[in-house]
Amino acid sequence: MNVVIIGASGYSGAELASLVAKHPQLTLKACYVSEGSLDKNKCLSDLYPEHLGLLDHPLQPLTAAAYTDIEQHADYVCLCTDHEVSVDLAPRFLAMGKKVFDLSGGFRLAGNEDYLTYYGFAHQHPTLLTQAAYGLAEWNADAISQANLVAVAGCYPTAALNSLKPLKEAGLLAEQTIIINAVSGVTGAGRKASVNTHFCEVSLAPYGLFNHRHTPEIEQHLGHPVLFTPHLGNFPRGILETIYVQLKPGVTPEQVTEAYQVLADEPLIRLLGSKIPSIKGVAKQPYVDIAWQQKGEQLIVMSAIDNLLKGAAGQALQCINLAMGIPHHTGLVGAL
């Protein structure tokens, strides 16, 4: 299958380009940036020299001629672009009959209201919100495999939902709001320069209190209220979440362990039991590491992912694999 990547010079786009280029059944057909990009016509491997020889593709401007090329040559279009750009681009490629995998948050939420509140823009294509499959690979495989538009799950939500859905499905959660404290490396903020993500400025600080756009994403796809606070840390990649859960009265450690067995056979999920996960354990890896410790009815769940792999490009590739009807971890395990 032929894949094109829009936004290939960005962190998630370049990561996805390298996965596609190494995949046994995919061809990286072309890489695009915006029409006026400062990087247009450079080689992707000029920006990412670690991929010299693998990603020597030119970064082509997304011109009218590019749309014609994509219509003629692509099977799958991956949007590694900002939310509003994705909302604008996705319908154009869907109209060409392409399958679209969007790594932005542009199609993950239920309604236009949420976009106004949490993203700060009115959604231009709200009817597509009901057609998009939520790309949380381990939990929504059937819908992902059939959809023309896949809204690949957000980075923080991927860590949170894989850790909490087993407890929710087993009916172990008390009604209280779940508290999620998360820390992300700086690549989570994208490649574009800004003072807040300047290497010399970043230490460790919370942001987005009460209003981060991943709050509604987690709540909608978990079906439970959460209080989510992200932090920015001074390391390049990875997300670690510490999650405070109140269990229903009388829930035993055996019931909690049993609930997590729903994920026991998943190749990209590592259940650590009571061991402590870490950024070091997941950086540049395609996995979610999940661990937990319980005291009475209080449960602390810990979850770690690489934001660019399981939190973006890795999960996008899982969704592409599902669309092709092959094992979802193809090209991810033993291949990085």
Ligand SMILES: NC(=O)C1=CN([C@@H]2O[C@H](COP(=O)(O)OP(=O)(O)OC[C@H]3O[C@@H](n4cnc5c(N)ncnc54)[C@H](OP(=O)(O)O)[C@@H]3O)[C@@H](O)[C@H]2O)C=CC1
């Ligand atoms: N970084 C992360 O950890 C994660 C990111 N995501 C999501 O993935 C998307 C991309 O994120 P990230 O890789 O960090 O972003 P970056 O800022 O690193 O990259 C954005 C890319 O989009 C290109 N671009 C910008 N405007 C246009 C346009 N109009 N047409 C075509 N290309 C355009 C940029 O190139 P240029 O400006 O030169 O044209 C660049 O290649 C975002 O929606 C983000 O929320 C999701 C999960 C995790």
Ligand SMILES: CC(=O)N[C@@H](CCC(=O)OP(=O)(O)O)C(=O)O
């Ligand atoms: C550290 C940092 O800034 N992280 C980003 C989240 C990563 C991302 O791009 O968000 P999606 O997963 O929704 O696409 C943020 O908080 O906005």
